[in-house]
Amino acid sequence: DAGVIQSPRHEVTEMGQEVTLRCKPISGHNSLFWYRQTMMRGLELLIYFNNNVPIDDSGMPEDRFSAKMPNASFSTLKIQPSEPRDSAVYFCATGGQGAITNTEAFFGQGTRLTVV
Amino acid sequence: GDSVTQMEGPVTLSEEAFLTINCTYTATGYPSLFWYVQYPGEGLQLLLKATKADDKGSNKGFEATYRKETTSFHLEKGSVQVSDSAVYFCALSDELTGGGNKLTFGTGTQLKVEL
Numbered sequence: 001d002a003g004v005i006q007s008p009r010h011e012v013t014e015m016g017q018e019v020t021l022r023c024k025p026i027s028g029h030n031s032l033f034w035y036r037q038t039m040m041r042g043l044e045l046l047i048y049f050n051n052n053v054p055i056d057d058s059g060m061p062e063d064r065f066s067a068k069m070p071n072a073s074f075s076t077l078k079i080q081p082s083e084p085r086d087s088a089v090y091f092c093a094t095g096g097q098g099a100i101t102n103t104e105a106f107f108g109q110g111t112r113l114t115v116v
Numbered sequence: 117g118d119s120v121t122q123m124e125g126p127v128t129l130s131e132e133a134f135l136t137i138n139c140t141y142t143a144t145g146y147p148s149l150f151w152y153v154q155y156p157g158e159g160l161q162l163l164l165k166a167t168k169a170d171d172k173g174s175n176k177g178f179e180a181t182y183r184k185e186t187t188s189f190h191l192e193k194g195s196v197q198v199s200d201s202a203v204y205f206c207a208l209s210d211e212l213t214g215g216g217n218k219l220t221f222g223t224g225t226q227l228k229v230e231l
Contacts, residue, residue, distance in 0.1 A: 033219060042223045042224055043160075043205065043221050043223075043224065045219070045220075045221075048218065048219075055218075056218070091159055091160070093160075093219070095209075095219070104148075104150060104162050104165055104209070105152075105160075105162075105207075105209075105219050106162075107152075107159035107160045107161070108159055109158060109159045110158075110159050
């Protein structure tokens with residue numbers, strides 16, 4: 001398996017533009033998490049899905065942020081409109097369900113977003 | 117709710133020194149516990165894990181023991197190397213009533229190992 005695949009790896013955009021980050025989870029994984037990492041705030045959980053259903057989006061900072069998981073093999077995180085303070089590394093992580101020994105998360109390599 | 121507290125960094129050590137990074141947790145259920153490592157410019161990778169009380173996770177010379185009585189999962193290594201320089205995250209995974217597992221991470225501890 002290729003692991004969790006995120007795209008793009010780097011994104012530079014102008015303030016006010018729409019940004020869409022993409023994630024392809026590991027096949028068979030039921031849980032999907034979106035995290036944001038900055039120097040100031042560390043690793044923040046934005047939203048997580050279980051079986052394609054959003055379970056908790058309380059970490060989503062504002063209405064400008066939205067996430068979808070239309071099927072088990074794809075998720076997006078969208079920011080519209082983007083602002084400079086959204087600049088961060090965004091990670092997608094996925095995990096299995098059920099067996100206790102299978103609760104670890106597998107992270108993608110992240111998308112480094114810079115909003116200028 | 118669940119939470120993870122770990123010691124603040126950065127931690128700076130000389131090569132071959134002994135490492136301890138403290139981690140304590142609060143959880144309502146019976147979580148699995150993890151240490152993740154993040155090398156510069158990369159995503160987080162699982163370093164080790166323990167799924168029940170008194171289990172010891174170990175990998176690459178690192179180890180941590182799941183202590184339910186003290187709700188702790190301290191990371192240790194007997195002799196660190198320069199290549200161990202990274203950010204280390206303690207985390208717990210707890211099953212949700214509605215299904216799935218929620219991961220809760222600590223704030224991370226940066227380790228710098230010098231020659």
